[in-house]
Amino acid sequence: MEPRESAALVIGGGIAGIQAALDIADAGYKVYLVEREPSIGGRMAQLDKTFPTLDCSSCILTPKMVDVGRHSNIDLMTYSEVVSVTPPSRGEPSWSLSPSPEGGDEGGVFHVRVRKKPRYVDVDKCTGCGQCAAACRMKGRVISRFDEGIVKRSAIYVPFPQAVPLKYTVDPTACLYLTQGVCGKTFLCKDACPAGAIDFEQQEEFVDLEVGAIIVATGYDLIDPRTKPEFGYGVYPEVMTGIEFERLSSASGPTLGEIIVNGKKPKDVVFIKCVGSRDPHTGVPYCSRVCCMYTAKHAHLVRDNIPDARITVFYMDVRAFGKGYEEFYDRVKHERVIYRRGEPAEVYRRGDRLVVLAEDTLLGKPIEVEADLVVLATAVVPRTDVSEVAALLGLDRSPDGFFQEAHPKLRPVDTQVDGIFLAGCCQGPKDIPDTVAQAKAAASSAMGILARREKGRPA
Amino acid sequence: MALKTEPMAEELELFGCIQCGKCTGGCPVARKTVLNIRSLIYQMLVEPEMDVSAHPELWDCTSCFTCVERCPKDVRPAELIIGLRGQLVESGRIPETIGAALMGIFRQGNPSGMAREDRAAWVNGTAVKAAQKGCETLYFVGCIPSYDPRVQVVPRALVKAFAAAGLDFGTLGTEESCCGNEVRRMGEAGLFEMLVEENSELIRGVGASRLVTTSPHCFNTFKNEYSLDGIEVLHYTQLIAELIEQGRLKFSHPPNLPERPSPPELGGTGGGRGKIIVTYHDPCFLGKQNHIFDEPRAILKAIPGVKLVEMDRNRERSLCCEGGGGRMWTEGTNLEERLAFQRVHEAAETGAEILAVACPFCLLTLEDAVKVQGLDDRLQVMDIMELVEMAIDDDE
Numbered sequence: 001m002e003p004r005e006s007a008a009l010v011i012g013g014g015i016a017g018i019q020a021a022l023d024i025a026d027a028g029y030k031v032y033l034v035e036r037e038p039s040i041g042g043r044m045a046q047l048d049k050t051f052p053t054l055d056c057s058s059c060i061l062t063p064k065m066v067d068v069g070r071h072s073n074i075d076l077m078t079y080s081e082v083v084s085v086t087p088p089s090r091g092e093p094s095w096s097l098s099p100s101p102e103g104g105d106e107g108g109v110f111h112v113r114v115r116k117k118p119r120y121v122d123v124d125k126c127t128g129c130g131q132c133a134a135a136c137r138m139k140g141r142v143i144s145r146f147d148e149g150i151v152k153r154s155a156i157y158v159p160f161p162q163a164v165p166l167k168y169t170v171d172p173t174a175c176l177y178l179t180q181g182v183c184g185k186t187f188l189c190k191d192a193c194p195a196g197a198i199d200f201e202q203q204e205e206f207v208d209l210e211v212g213a214i215i216v217a218t219g220y221d222l223i224d225p226r227t228k229p230e231f232g233y234g235v236y237p238e239v240m241t242g243i244e245f246e247r248l249s250s251a252s253g254p255t256l257g258e259i260i261v262n263g264k265k266p267k268d269v270v271f272i273k274c275v276g277s278r279d280p281h282t283g284v285p286y287c288s289r290v291c292c293m294y295t296a297k298h299a300h301l302v303r304d305n306i307p308d309a310r311i312t313v314f315y316m317d318v319r320a321f322g323k324g325y326e327e328f329y330d331r332v333k334h335e336r337v338i339y340r341r342g343e344p345a346e347v348y349r350r351g352d353r354l355v356v357l358a359e360d361t362l363l364g365k366p367i368e369v370e371a372d373l374v375v376l377a378t379a380v381v382p383r384t385d386v387s388e389v390a391a392l393l394g395l396d397r398s399p400d401g402f403f404q405e406a407h408p409k410l411r412p413v414d415t416q417v418d419g420i421f422l423a424g425c426c427q428g429p430k431d432i433p434d435t436v437a438q439a440k441a442a443a444s445s446a447m448g449i450l451a452r453r454e455k456g457r458p459a
Numbered sequence: 460m461a462l463k464t465e466p467m468a469e470e471l472e473l474f475g476c477i478q479c480g481k482c483t484g485g486c487p488v489a490r491k492t493v494l495n496i497r498s499l500i501y502q503m504l505v506e507p508e509m510d511v512s513a514h515p516e517l518w519d520c521t522s523c524f525t526c527v528e529r530c531p532k533d534v535r536p537a538e539l540i541i542g543l544r545g546q547l548v549e550s551g552r553i554p555e556t557i558g559a560a561l562m563g564i565f566r567q568g569n570p571s572g573m574a575r576e577d578r579a580a581w582v583n584g585t586a587v588k589a590a591q592k593g594c595e596t597l598y599f600v601g602c603i604p605s606y607d608p609r610v611q612v613v614p615r616a617l618v619k620a621f622a623a624a625g626l627d628f629g630t631l632g633t634e635e636s637c638c639g640n641e642v643r644r645m646g647e648a649g650l651f652e653m654l655v656e657e658n659s660e661l662i663r664g665v666g667a668s669r670l671v672t673t674s675p676h677c678f679n680t681f682k683n684e685y686s687l688d689g690i691e692v693l694h695y696t697q698l699i700a701e702l703i704e705q706g707r708l709k710f711s712h713p714p715n716l717p718e719r720p721s722p723p724e725l726g727g728t729g730g731g732r733g734k735i736i737v738t739y740h741d742p743c744f745l746g747k748q749n750h751i752f753d754e755p756r757a758i759l760k761a762i763p764g765v766k767l768v769e770m771d772r773n774r775e776r777s778l779c780c781e782g783g784g785g786r787m788w789t790e791g792t793n794l795e796e797r798l799a800f801q802r803v804h805e806a807a808e809t810g811a812e813i814l815a816v817a818c819p820f821c822l823l824t825l826e827d828a829v830k831v832q833g834l835d836d837r838l839q840v841m842d843i844m845e846l847v848e849m850a851i852d853d854d855e
Contacts, residue, residue: 274479345486358484
C-alpha cells in the first residue's frame with residue numbers, strides 16, 4: 001500500500017508507541033517510530049505475565065513488535081533520538097475543551113530532526129546470528145539493563161532474543177575499542193561475524209522529517225528504592241524491586257523462570273507495596289496504580305513456582321479497580337497468600353534471613369516476619385529526562401511531573417500544543433489496558449489532524 | 460483526665476493520617492511496651508475524649524522520631540506524644556523523677572539539679588576561655604557533659620582538639636543553661652519557651668558565627684527549634700571532620716588505648732597490636748533526625764590504626780539507645796528489655812572492640828548495657844572524641 005502523503009511521528013517504542021504507530025499506519029499514513037533503545041518493546045517486554053489474565057507478556061507483545069518491523073508504512077528508527085522539533089506555528093495556548101478552531105495552521109508541519117546513533121553494525125548485513133557477542137572479550141562482564149542487572153552480557157548485544165529489529169549493537173560505554181581505543185590484537189567480534197557487518201567507522205546520522213502530528217509515548221521510570229533506606233535495598237541481595245522480580249520469574253529471563261535467591265528457592269517471601277508511592281517525602285504523592293495488581297500477580301507466580309512458600313503481602317490499601325482485577329485479587333487470596341495490613345517500617349538481617357518489621361494494624365500490634373526474599377513495589381515516576389523532552393516539544397508538566405494533558409477529563413490525550421498527543425505512562429502511571437486504550441485515542445486524534453490536512457490541500 | 464481530642468487533632472494536623480502503621484511498625488519501644496502511636500492517633504480522630512492519664516506508656520517514648528522520619532504523610536506522630544505529655548505535665552500527673560529533672564532545670568539550669576556555679580567544673584585545668592565578643596565559634600557544652608564525671612572527658616577532649624586546630628572559640632561558662640531539647644519532649648512547653656528566650660539572648664550576645672555542641676540533642680533543638688538567625692549550628696562531629704579535612708587537625712599516632720579489651724579469639728586484635736576495630740552507633744538526634752551519617756565515620760576513618768566496621772542496623776536503620784525524650788530520668792513501663800542491651804550485642808557481633816558514639820546519652824546507656832550484659836571483657840564504649848584525643852599530640 002502506498003502511504004498517504006501525511007506522516008506522523010511516534011516518540012517511544014513501548015506498547016503505547018507500538019499501538020499508536022500500528023493504528024496510524026493501518027489507516028494508510030506514514031509513521032516514523034523513533035526509539036532510543038536498540039529494540040522496541042519497552043517495559044512490557046521486560047514483564048513476565050500480565051495481570052489479571054496471566055497472558056505471557058512477550059507472547060502478546062512480540063507479534064505487535066514484528067508487525068511494526070514489517071509494516072510498509074512504518075519507518076522504524078531504533079537507537080535514535082529526536083533532537084529538535086519546530087512546530088508549524090505557535091498559536092494561542094488552547095486551554096479550551098476543543099482543539100484550535102478550523103483555519104488554524106492545519107496545513108503546517110512539524111520539522112523534526114532525528115539523530116541516529118551509530119550501532120557500529122551495518123543493519124543491512126547483520127543477520128542477528130550472535131557470533132559476535134559470543135566472541136566479545138567483554139562477554140559476561142557488561143550489566144544487562146533489560147535483565148535489570150541480574151545477568152551480564154557482552155559489549156555487542158541485542159537487548160533480548162525477541163528484539164525488533166534483531167540487529168546487534170555495540171554498547172559504546174562498554175566496548176573496549178570504543179572506550180580504550182584498542183581491543184587486543186584483533187577485533188574478535190569482526191573476526192567472528194560471517195556477514196562482515198561490524199563497522200567501527202560508522203558515524204551518527206541526522207535525518208530531517210516533516211510530520212503533521214506527533215505522539216509522545218516516552219514511558220516511565222521506577223523510583224530508586226534507596227530513597228527509602230529503611231528497606232535495605234542495595235544492602236541485602238534478597239531485597240529486590242518488582243521489575244527485577246519480573247526478570248527473575250520470566251521463563252525467558254536469566255534463571256529461565258526459576259525463582260532463585262542466593263542459590264535457593266525462597267521459603268518465605270514478603271511483598272511490600274507503596275514503596276515511594278503515596279509519599280510526598282519521595283516526591284511521589286500519587287498512587288502508582290499498577291503495583292496492587294502486579295504484586296498480586298507476583299504472589300501468584302511465587303505460589304506457582306514454589307508451592308510450599310509462605311507468602312505475605314503488606315498493604316495499606318488494595319486498589320483492584322479494573323476489569324477482572326478484584327476477581328484476580330480474590331483468586332490470589334484463595335491461593336494462600338496472606339495479606340497483612342500495615343506498611344512495613346524496616347528490613348534488617350537476623351542470621352542468614354531478613355526480618356521485616358511492621359505493625360499489623362488490624363491486630364494492632366507490632367510484628368516481625370522473617371523472609372528469604374523481599375520484593376518492593378517501587379513507585380512509577382517520570383523519566384529522568386522528562387524536563388528536557390518537555391522543553392523539546394513545548395509541553396507542560398502536571399504537578400506530579402508527568403506530561404500535562406490539555407484537559408483532565410475531556411481532552412485526555414491532547415496537549416497544549418496542537419498536533420502533539422500523549423500516550424501511555426508519560427502522562428501518568430497506568431496499566432497495559434489503559435495504555436493501549438490511550439494509544440488508540442492518541443492515534444485517532446493524530447489521524448484526525450492528518451486527514452484534515454490532506455483534505456485542505458489541493459490534490 | 461478527659462482530654463477533648465478534636466482541638467489537639469486539629470493543632471497537630473492528625474487528619475492526614477492514613478493509618479498505615481509505619482510509625483508503630485518502626486517504633487523501637489512499641490516492640491516491648493503497649494505504646495502504639497498509630498492507635499493513639501486513631502483514638503484522637505474518632506473518640507471525642509481521651510483519658511490521658513490511662514496511658515502511662517506515653518513515658519516510654521524516647522523521641523527518637525523514627526515515626527516522624529518515616530511517616531509518608533507528614534503527620535509527625537511523636538508530636539502527639541509530646542502534646543499528650545504536655546497535658547499530663549499541666550495536671551501534674553508525671554513520674555516523680557521527670558518532675559525532679561524539670562525542677563532541676565528550672566532552678567539550676569540542668570536536669571540533675573547540680574549547682575549552677577559548678578557548671579564549668581568539667582574544665583579541670585584544661586585551657587578554656589569564656590566566649591569573647593566576636594569570637595568565631597561558640598562551644599555549647601551541654602548539661603550531661605558539664606556535670607557527669609563519665610562524660611566530662613568528652614568536652615575536655617573537644618577543647619584540646621579545638622586548641623590543637625587553632626580554633627578561635629569560647630564557652631558560656633557558668634552562664635550556660637539547659638538547651639531545653641528534652642524539656643520540650645517531656646511536654647513542658649512553657650519551660651522550653653523560657654529556655655529558648657534566655658539562651659537565644661545569651662548566644663546572640665556573643666556574636667559568634669558558629670555554635671557547636673557536644674550533644675546531638677542540643678544540636679537538634681538549636682538547629683531546628685530555635686531561630687538563631689545567621690548563626691550556623693554544628694554538631695562537633697561536623698566541625699571536627701571539617702578541621703581534619705582542612706588539615707588543621709592532624710593525628711600523629713594511633714590512639715593510645717590504655718587497655719585493649721578484645722581478645723583475638725573473639726575476633727579482636729588483642730594485646731595492643733594491630734588495627735583497632737571500631738563500630739559506630741548512630742545517635743537518633745544526629746542520624747535519623749538530622750541526617751548526619753558521614754562526618755562521624757569520616758573522623759573514625761581518619762584516625763590512624765582504626766578500622767571501622769558497621770553493624771547491620773546502621774545509619775537510617777540505627778537502633779535507638781533509649782536515652783532520649785526524658786528517658787534518662789524515667790524507666791518507662793518495661794525496664795527489663797532495654798534496647799541498649801540488644802544494641803551492644805549487635806555491636807559485639809561485629810567483632811569490634813570499641814563501640815564509638817557521638818552522644819552523651821548513648822555513651823551512658825550503652826556503657827551501662829555493656830556492663831550489665833557482661834560484655835566488658837570484649838567491648839568498650841567510647842565517645843569518638845576520646846579516640847581522637849588519644850591520637851593527637853598533647854604539645855600541639
